[in-house]
Amino acid sequence: xxxxxxxxxxxxxxxxxxxxxxxxxxxxxxxxxxxxxxxxxxxxxxxxxxxxxxxxxxxxxxxxxxxxxxxxxxxxxxxxxxxxxxxxxxxxxxxxxxxxxxxxxxxxxxxxxxxxxxxxxxxxxxxxxxxxxxxxxxxxxxxxxxxxxxxxxxxxxxxxxxxxxxxxxxxxxxxxxxxxxxxxxxxxxxxxxxxxxxxxxxxxxxxxxxxxxxxxxxxxxxxxxxxxxxxxxxxxxxxxxxxxxxxxxxxxxxxx
Ligand code: URA
Numbered sequence: 001x002x003x004x005x006x007x008x009x010x011x012x013x014x015x016x017x018x019x020x021x022x023x024x025x026x027x028x029x030x031x032x033x034x035x036x037x038x039x040x041x042x043x044x045x046x047x048x049x050x051x052x053x054x055x056x057x058x059x060x061x062x063x064x065x066x067x068x069x070x071x072x073x074x075x076x077x078x079x080x081x082x083x084x085x086x087x088x089x090x091x092x093x094x095x096x097x098x099x100x101x102x103x104x105x106x107x108x109x110x111x112x113x114x115x116x117x118x119x120x121x122x123x124x125x126x127x128x129x130x131x132x133x134x135x136x137x138x139x140x141x142x143x144x145x146x147x148x149x150x151x152x153x154x155x156x157x158x159x160x161x162x163x164x165x166x167x168x169x170x171x172x173x174x175x176x177x178x179x180x181x182x183x184x185x186x187x188x189x190x191x192x193x194x195x196x197x198x199x200x201x202x203x204x205x206x207x208x209x210x211x212x213x214x215x216x217x218x219x220x221x222x223x224x225x226x227x228x229x230x231x232x233x234x235x236x237x238x239x240x241x242x243x244x245x246x247x248x249x250x251x252x253x254x255x256x
Contacts (some may be wrong), residue, residue, distance in 0.1 A: 064178070078154070084169070085165070085173075093110040093156050094120050105190045106152060106196040114126070129228045136251060142252075155169055155173040158175065181220065197224040223253075
């Protein structure tokens with residue numbers, strides 16, 4: 001990084017309200033992420049199906065301000081123009097739901113309906129997500145409504161033509177996602193689709209390999225499943241069944 005890039009990065013951190021930046025010492029290695037088919041618990045046993053593998057966590061984001069709140073994060077985002085996604089957006093789509101939710105769903109980025117309304121997952125994919133959450137919970141005897149969880153995205157502005165967010169856009173906006181996750185500190189996170197899975201776990205495998213498995217973001221277990229938009233495609237009926245299974249796992253882990 002050259003001096004200009006460092007200056008810009010420091011300005012960006014200041015925008016986030018971060019005043020103190022510490023260099024990570026070699027004695028303070030990154031937190032390892034647990035990858036297995038079992039929910040994280042005090043003892044993880046290896047079975048033929050599940051061999052726990054310790055892998056490196058994604059680079060940790062900078063420190064969030066002490067006692068961070070969703071309101072503070074929203075205030076810091078302001079009328080954001082930190083990346084090119086701001087150019088075509090109508091509304092910033094911050095997040096919706098219970099600020100103290102034990103379960104947070106993370107999608108990729110707003111689509112056209114979300115951009116218009118400023119609320120995540122309100123279009124067709126959102127309706128499917130709502131059905132999946134409420135339908136699975138009901139079948140499993142868990143009293144749960146969509147409003148009881150928290151839902152947000154990796155990027156807060158709609159990528160033009162619903163393209164996948166680019167790496168620098170994810171890095172810029174990801175800082176706010178990480179602050180949201182830290183502030184809520186849920187019991188589990190459910191990453192919807194490959195982009196969210198990569199942003200939250202740092203793993204680069206495809207979603208078909210990652211789904212149904214437990215990863216970790218800091219100390220919070222992360223379940224990866226398919227994105228509802230993918231499940232809306234008519235030839236993905238098997239994936240739909242798998243997504244219901246993934247959801248069952250995460251709901252029982254959080255609410256049992
Ligand atoms: N797809 C997403 O990833 N997020 C939304 O909010 C809507 C569609």
